[in-house]
Every structure is written in C-alpha cells, then in structure tokens.
Amino acid sequence: MKYRYIFLFLFLSNLVVFSQEEKESFWVYDLTEAKEIAKKENKTIVLYFTGSxxxxxxxxxxxxFFGSYxxxxxxNSFVFLYIDIPRDQDLxxxxxxxxxxxxxxxxxxxKTFPLIFMINHKGKILDQISGYSSLRDPSYHFDLLSKFTK
Known part of the structure; x- marks a missing residue:
C-alpha cells in the first residue's frame, strides 16, 4: 500500500514538471504570429530551419546551442521561429x-539544414548562419545572437 502512494506521488510530480516545461516553450511555429510578436515587442526573429x-x-x-545554459x-531577447522539415511526416x-x-x-x-536567419518583423533577412561543424563549436551562433541583442 505504501508503495502505491510513493508511485502516485512520483507520477504526479513528473506530470507537473513536464507540463511546466511545455508552458515555458519559447518557440513560435507560425511566421505570421512571429512577425506580429516581433513588431509588438520590437524584437528580431530568429528563424531556425531543422530536420529534427x-x-x-x-x-x-x-x-x-539551443540546449545550453x-x-x-x-x-527573452528574440522571437524564435521553429521550422521543422522531418522525414517522418507524422511528427x-x-x-x-x-x-x-x-x-x-x-x-x-x-533546403539547407540547419539554417538560421535573423529577420525583422517585415520578414526582411538581416543576417544568417548555415550549417554546424562536427567540432561542435556554437560560438559563431552565439556571435550572431550577440550581434542583434539590444
């Protein structure tokens, strides 16, 4: 009986943690919405193309890069637009x-992946960075964000 309560507690606590992570998602998935937010908040859009x-x-x-501290x-400095082109179309x-x-x-x-564009609220391309090295050095990507940080 005691184990049942422990299991229930662990299950519910994991559920709360996962639901909080969903709410804290910073990605936008629609270009029109990203442009509207960028205009309203005076932010640059980071348009990210991936084949997840x-x-x-x-x-x-x-x-x-995206998973780093x-x-x-x-x-909070940008509007992040996520454009995924997966092979598994069910995703x-x-x-x-x-x-x-x-x-x-x-x-x-x-059709270059990964590809990041910096665009304004009108959709004009301001800068870009293409690819990612097997050396796993995201410094160029951070340099791009720093360039547009207000």
Missing amino acids: DWCRPCMMLKED KFSKYK LTEKQKIENYKVLDLYNKA
Whole structure:
C-alpha cells in the first residue's frame, strides 16, 4: 500500500514538471504570429530551419546551442521561429506541414539544414548562419545572437 502512494506521488510530480516545461516553450511555429510578436515587442526573429529526425548537425546544434545554459540568456531577447522539415511526416500536423513548407519555399530554397536567419518583423533577412561543424563549436551562433541583442 505504501508503495502505491510513493508511485502516485512520483507520477504526479513528473506530470507537473513536464507540463511546466511545455508552458515555458519559447518557440513560435507560425511566421505570421512571429512577425506580429516581433513588431509588438520590437524584437528580431530568429528563424531556425531543422530536420529534427534526420539531420545530425541539427541534433548537435539543438544540444550544444539551443540546449545550453548560455543560450537561456537570449530567450527573452528574440522571437524564435521553429521550422521543422522531418522525414517522418507524422511528427507534424497537416496545418503545420503546410506552414513549414511555405516558409521553407520562401526563405530556404536551397533546403539547407540547419539554417538560421535573423529577420525583422517585415520578414526582411538581416543576417544568417548555415550549417554546424562536427567540432561542435556554437560560438559563431552565439556571435550572431550577440550581434542583434539590444
């Protein structure tokens, strides 16, 4: 009986932690929404193209850059737009597939992954960085964010 309560407590505490992580997500998944937020908050948009389930450099960048403590200092300085082009099409809703491919065709005609654009609220490209080295050095990516930090 005692173990049942311990299990229930652990289950519920994990549920609370995971639900808090979802609410703290800093990614936006729609270009129009990102532009509106950027205009309202006077921020630059970080437009990130990834192939989350097949692009090894994207996976390394996610871990080394987006998952780093240093990156967390930038979360409130930008609007982060996440455009995923996975091979497993079941990872996206039909609506999200349409949106992602629309943005891909607009900004990433060469289909380069990973690719980060800095754009303004009107959609104008201000700067970009392409790829990620197997040396796993995200310093160039941090330099790009620093360049646009207000």
